[in-house]
Amino acid sequence: MDPAPEVGSLARTTILGSRRKPKPERLPGEARRIGYLYVAPAFLLYAAFNLVPLGQGINVSFYDWDGVTPGTWVGARNYTEFFTDPAITSGYVHVLQLMVFYSFLPIAIGLFLAAVLSRIRIRGLTFFRMLLFLPLVITDVATAVAWIWMYDVDGPIATALRAMGLGALVPDQGWLGDFTTALPAVGVFGMWGQFGFCLILFLAGVMKIPASLYEAARVDGANAVREFFAVTLPGLRYELQVVLVLTVIGTLGTFDEIYVLTGGGPGTATTVPAYLVWRRAFQVGEIGSAAALGIILMLIVFAVTFVLNKVMERGGEA
């Protein structure tokens, strides 16, 4: 639901990702019409402020509307913009690039570390786990403020580079103010937020893989790499699927950090779809276009969730 990969949304999206063997579901109780009464408050609230606006949004998306004067029906024009409007195209290109940082790199790092860390119990793991979770738990806006300072021309990264005689690498406007480095800089911020979560999730998963599987692999003379692909990776299938779905969906909805770190800039170097929706709806007054962008974003999230689940399912059976 929420545009940023924050705590609840993390747990929240996960479920969609998991595809365990169908559980023998217990017959859900007796036939009782009183069930409607229990569900009604939640459903009415949910429908009124989620489902109904969704319908309204689809309707609005077919109009050219400034939010004040009556709108004009324009058919699918707001949707064909998706293919013709360079601002939208670049927003999606940016979000694809961010995905590398928000999803693939943290997963790769987490997998690598989970594999390298041997299965010896680490004392104080709870404490380290807490530290590793902090970037994700603390309010995005606050961590983003921390990273504005990190990326400043006088911030710690710049200071360290200068101390090493590499001052030439520091962009004049800082990393967030530079056209070529702003997007990767946002990406590194996201990577910092996700890698601890990936590591901990994978570490917990590795601990659950039966030791006998590792022993068997060793008896077969598997080296570390083979062991990783034969035992560790298959053992982490569910975790992998969950994290992939989560982080990819989270990236598609990226908003908070863009707003705080760069405001979509410099120029349009870091605009993303969610930011375009907000700008067009509440800054520029292109309501119809904003609504269509929101619907398109939703359809893409649906498609990605579906495809990822299918792919991971097939990968698991292979």
Add this chain to the structure above:
Amino acid sequence: MTASSRVQLFLNYLLIVLCSLIAIYPLIGVVLASLYPTGPGVAPSGFALPPTFQWENYATAWRDGEFAASFTTSLIVAVVMVPASVLLSVLGGYAFATMRFRGSKAIFYLFILGLIIPTEATIVPLFYDVRALGLIDTYWALIILETSGEMAFGIFWMRAAFLSAPPSLLEAARIDGARSWTTLWRIMVPFARPAILTLTVLTFADSWNEFFLALVFTINHMTAPAGLASFSGRFTTDVALVSAGAVIVAIPILIVFVVFQREFMRGMLTGAVKG
């Protein structure tokens, strides 16, 4: 312990410590930066301790960032929204887990759909709906929208929790002739307490961290993160003050996280893989 496994253990610690340092360095750095003298001159570099510890930065940031107002909003919204959304989730989850009624499957899937409908898809019409209700820039706008936004996850979470109750629990209650309402409060809720606590903590975190809705719907009733964003926008050059503001906004969630660490982990880890 053999020599090689000792080396292995040492490397394990080294890696974990290194990762933890990467995770917390920007956070520690911002705390140090928040104690530097404000204004031009001494710039916080991130490695050295500040020349003098300017604790008054926190008072200044609290005042100039108008955090009293945004904290009040975040607190009021959370105090109403968290119990409301947990209660509605418990009621709904209970019905989906223990009762059969026509259309219950379809309704449940509609809720599940909400897990992946992005806020961006509904935000535009929502703005006009909320305006029609006369709720722009009110606590109620945030309370209602956040609560409704939590329904999908809450229902899913509580249904799973109630489904994990042993059937014998329910049967015993039925044999006693207990009504569904009594069964819920006397038997199911006590059974599902850990899950309810986890849901409460996660919902609070969501509510405290809410930024997008506050940005769209409020002007004078900003949440703490929205207040921080606006403060950081107005005082870009004053690194020390803005850093103090960031620490102020992070503290409540930090406290909740440390106190309810187990619930957080359960929600985010086991909750992530279960299903």
